[in-house]
Amino acid sequence: DQQVKQNSPSLSVQEGRISILNCDYTNSMFDYFLWYKKYPAEGPTFLISISSIKDKNEDGRFTVFLNKSAKHLSLHIVPSQPGDSAVYFCAASYNYGQNFVFGPGTRLSVLP
Amino acid sequence: NAGVMQNPRHLVRRRGQEARLRCSPMKGHSHVYWYRQLPEEGLKFMVYLQKENIIDESGMPKERFSAEFPKEGPSILRIQQVVRGDSAAYFCASSPQGRNTIYFGEGSWLTVV
Numbered sequence: 001d002q003q004v005k006q007n008s009p010s011l012s013v014q015e016g017r018i019s020i021l022n023c024d025y026t027n028s029m030f031d032y033f034l035w036y037k038k039y040p041a042e043g044p045t046f047l048i049s050i051s052s053i054k055d056k057n058e059d060g061r062f063t064v065f066l067n068k069s070a071k072h073l074s075l076h077i078v079p080s081q082p083g084d085s086a087v088y089f090c091a092a093s094y095n096y097g098q099n100f101v102f103g104p105g106t107r108l109s110v111l112p
Numbered sequence: 113n114a115g116v117m118q119n120p121r122h123l124v125r126r127r128g129q130e131a132r133l134r135c136s137p138m139k140g141h142s143h144v145y146w147y148r149q150l151p152e153e154g155l156k157f158m159v160y161l162q163k164e165n166i167i168d169e170s171g172m173p174k175e176r177f178s179a180e181f182p183k184e185g186p187s188i189l190r191i192q193q194v195v196r197g198d199s200a201a202y203f204c205a206s207s208p209q210g211r212n213t214i215y216f217g218e219g220s221w222l223t224v225v
Contacts, residue, residue, distance in 0.1 A: 032212045034213060036216070041219075041221075042218055042219070043116075043118075043203055043216035043217050043218045043219045044155070044203070044216045045216070046213060046214075046215060046216075049212070049213055051212075089154065089155060093212060099157070099160070099168060100145065100157065100205075100214055101157065102147070102154055102155040102156075102157070103154060104153065104154035105154050105155075
């Protein structure tokens with residue numbers, strides 16, 4: 001039973017354009033959401049997070065949008081750069097960090 | 113300001129041997145999480161520990177796997193009698209008390225031959 005879903009295994013985007021990575025969740029108890037980026041042979045790196053009391057959080061080129069009614073969040077990267085090519089994991093938690101559940105990841109390729 | 117430290121980075125074990133993976137959390141962090149990533153799969157939660165206490169081990173296989181986070185020293189993930197299916201990347205993450213973000217180490221890659 002996958003509580004956090006990333007239905008696109010891969011995504012290709014042209015450099016300079018917007019990358020939109022999507023994530024859906026099923027557990028209504030989740031109240032905090034995070035995005036991580038992972039390069040091969042390295043650990044995941046924290047990118048940005050959002051609390052369920054907000055619908056948007058922005059940090060530089062990265063913006064996360066949360067639609068609680070749809071149980072959907074998305075990560076926007078603008079403009080996309082070749083160095084953004086990596087696997088992106090969506091994660092959700094509840095009970096203030098008691099449990100972090102990760103999606104299967106989306107591989108982003110930014111083409112020069 | 114060192115990050116989460118994991119060692120060894122790479123470990124090769126023969127079937128039936130024991131594997132021990134170590135994790136030192138970031139300074140000031142009292143919570144440790146272990147995740148496993150099998151080839152071509154996502155991150156699967158294994159166990160969540162605080163000092164001297166296992167909080168949630170719902171993701172740990174019932175046999176051969178154990179974890180501890182002693183009062184002094186690193187957290188240890190121990191796999192006894194390893195099998196080929198244990199070959200994976202094992203990631204440790206830590207967080208401070210009362211914070212809702214976890215930070216990962218570089219991972220330990222276990223290969224069972």
